[in-house]
Amino acid sequence: MHPFATEVQELSGQNLSRCYQCKKCTAGCPTVSWYEWPNHGVVRMIQRGMRDALLGSKTIWMCVGCDTCGTRCPNGIYLGPIMDALRSLARREGRRVPEPAVLAFHEAFLASARRFGRVHEATMLAAYKLKTRDFLTDLGVGLKLFAKGKIPVLPKGIQGKAEVEKIFRLGGRAAGRRGG
Amino acid sequence: MELSYYPGCTAHSTAWEFNESTEGVFRALGWRLRELPDWNCCGGASAHTMDRVVGLGLPARNLAIAQRMGRDVLVPCAGCYNNVQKARAALEAGDPDARKIEDTLGFRWGKGVGVLSLLDWLERPGVIEALKAGVKRPLQGLKVVAYYGCQLVRPPRVTGRRSWENPTTLERACEAVGAQALDWSYKVDCCGADLGITHPDRAEALCSGLVARAREAGAQAVVVSCGLCQANLDMRQKGQGLPVLYVTELLGAALGVPGREKWWKKHLVDPSPLFR
Ligand code: SF4
Numbered sequence: 001m002h003p004f005a006t007e008v009q010e011l012s013g014q015n016l017s018r019c020y021q022c023k024k025c026t027a028g029c030p031t032v033s034w035y036e037w038p039n040h041g042v043v044r045m046i047q048r049g050m051r052d053a054l055l056g057s058k059t060i061w062m063c064v065g066c067d068t069c070g071t072r073c074p075n076g077i078y079l080g081p082i083m084d085a086l087r088s089l090a091r092r093e094g095r096r097v098p099e100p101a102v103l104a105f106h107e108a109f110l111a112s113a114r115r116f117g118r119v120h121e122a123t124m125l126a127a128y129k130l131k132t133r134d135f136l137t138d139l140g141v142g143l144k145l146f147a148k149g150k151i152p153v154l155p156k157g158i159q160g161k162a163e164v165e166k167i168f169r170l171g172g173r174a175a176g177r178r179g180g
Numbered sequence: 181m182e183l184s185y186y187p188g189c190t191a192h193s194t195a196w197e198f199n200e201s202t203e204g205v206f207r208a209l210g211w212r213l214r215e216l217p218d219w220n221c222c223g224g225a226s227a228h229t230m231d232r233v234v235g236l237g238l239p240a241r242n243l244a245i246a247q248r249m250g251r252d253v254l255v256p257c258a259g260c261y262n263n264v265q266k267a268r269a270a271l272e273a274g275d276p277d278a279r280k281i282e283d284t285l286g287f288r289w290g291k292g293v294g295v296l297s298l299l300d301w302l303e304r305p306g307v308i309e310a311l312k313a314g315v316k317r318p319l320q321g322l323k324v325v326a327y328y329g330c331q332l333v334r335p336p337r338v339t340g341r342r343s344w345e346n347p348t349t350l351e352r353a354c355e356a357v358g359a360q361a362l363d364w365s366y367k368v369d370c371c372g373a374d375l376g377i378t379h380p381d382r383a384e385a386l387c388s389g390l391v392a393r394a395r396e397a398g399a400q401a402v403v404v405s406c407g408l409c410q411a412n413l414d415m416r417q418k419g420q421g422l423p424v425l426y427v428t429e430l431l432g433a434a435l436g437v438p439g440r441e442k443w444w445k446k447h448l449v450d451p452s453p454l455f456r
Pocket residue numbers: 018019020021022023024025026039040043069072073074075076077
């Protein structure tokens with residue numbers, strides 16, 4: 001097996017060598033139309049060690065982890081944890097992320113969880129909008145939520161913030177830096 | 181009848197009405213929900229996306245608290261439930277990352293307490309009967325489709341579901357209170373999750389399709405058990421005007437739980453005409 005395949009297999013806990021290219025994963029994937037390659041192609045590319053193409057792709061940031069593929073795969077291969085592993089590798093290697101909005105959202109979300117112990121949606125969404133410098137398209141979510149009285153204004157932190165911080169430190173740097 | 185309760189981060193903001201209606205329904209049926217003290221965010225979709233250890237570690241801390249409280253823990257939000265179940269499975273499998281997390285937090289998971297979604301709770305002996313007996317305002321054949329999405333059912337080895345392509349628990353609950361649950365083929369399709377924020381157009385492609393299928397089936401409302409599914413389907417349906425209800429709102433309306441007029445105000449598509 002290619003060393004890259006071994007690495008992804010270890011990180012994701014998925015046995016890629018079982019894949020026999022039946023394409024069931026691709027057939028049920030809700031986001032495949034925004035991938036550069038179909039799901040079964042991604043498995044093949046990992047087996048062949050196509051590291052650069054995969055780690056720089058949009059595909060790995062478009063998977064929403066719905067576990068449809070793995071549940072239906074006759075060989076029990078879950079692409080969700082595989083995509084998680086590929087994203088961690090991409091972040092660890094400091095690769096450019098071609099889906100900046102997705103990265104910005106996850107970073108804003110985790111920064112909020114790390115700072116307060118719980119996600120505070122109002123400040124999290126504001127931080128996300130700042131990161132993407134996108135104030136025009138889809139003011140939707142934020143504004144509608146405000147209008148509907150769904151966002152409380154003051155952040156409240158939990159007591160166990162120090163424990164939450166320990167969890168973040170135990171994780172790698174892929175989870176983002178402190179603060180924010 | 182007492183359970184620990186994990187409300188999740190959205191309980192006091194975007195999914196306020198989910199939390200209110202959940203508490204209302206449990207109270208009406210004589211169950212006591214005790215909020216886990218000092219719970220933390222389960223990590224949403226972001227933690228596992230960015231780092232496996234953080235993805236398992238955040239829900240693991242909540243499991244440690246649940247274990248200390250010694251009661252099974254109810255996790256109504258499907259997204260939270262899935263994260264907690266995945267952490268539980270990793271802890272029980274002796275996963276090396278899970279071991280490190282246990283050491284860091286100073287606890288050992290002992291399988292003593294269970295993790296329940298609303299489906300698991302509805303399947304407990306006597307709950308459906310109690311719903312039937314508690315109806316004060318029968319829903320008179322209100323036509324609904326149940327939408328489970330991803331996180332309540334998949335992956336089955338983690339959720340313990342025996343039926344993951346065609347679950348029927350929500351339908352049984354809706355029918356217990358007089359609604360008519362229609363059959364349709366899209367109940368475990370994905371709503372697009374966080375794409376609702378990062379790529380609204382793409383979430384809209386998925387959600388407006390789902391809502392259109394629900395309408396074709398003849399539904400007057402979609403019934404869900406997830407904050408993200410509710411927000412996406414309610415907000416991203418391209419003006420089709422189909423209300424998207426939390427299952428606890430539907431049950432609460434039939435049980436006559438007080439304060440429900442306030443729940444409807446939190447929806448973008450107003451469900452109140454269904455309950456006049
Ligand atoms: S469903 Fe499984 S076996 Fe079939 S192509 Fe996809 S990963 Fe390979």
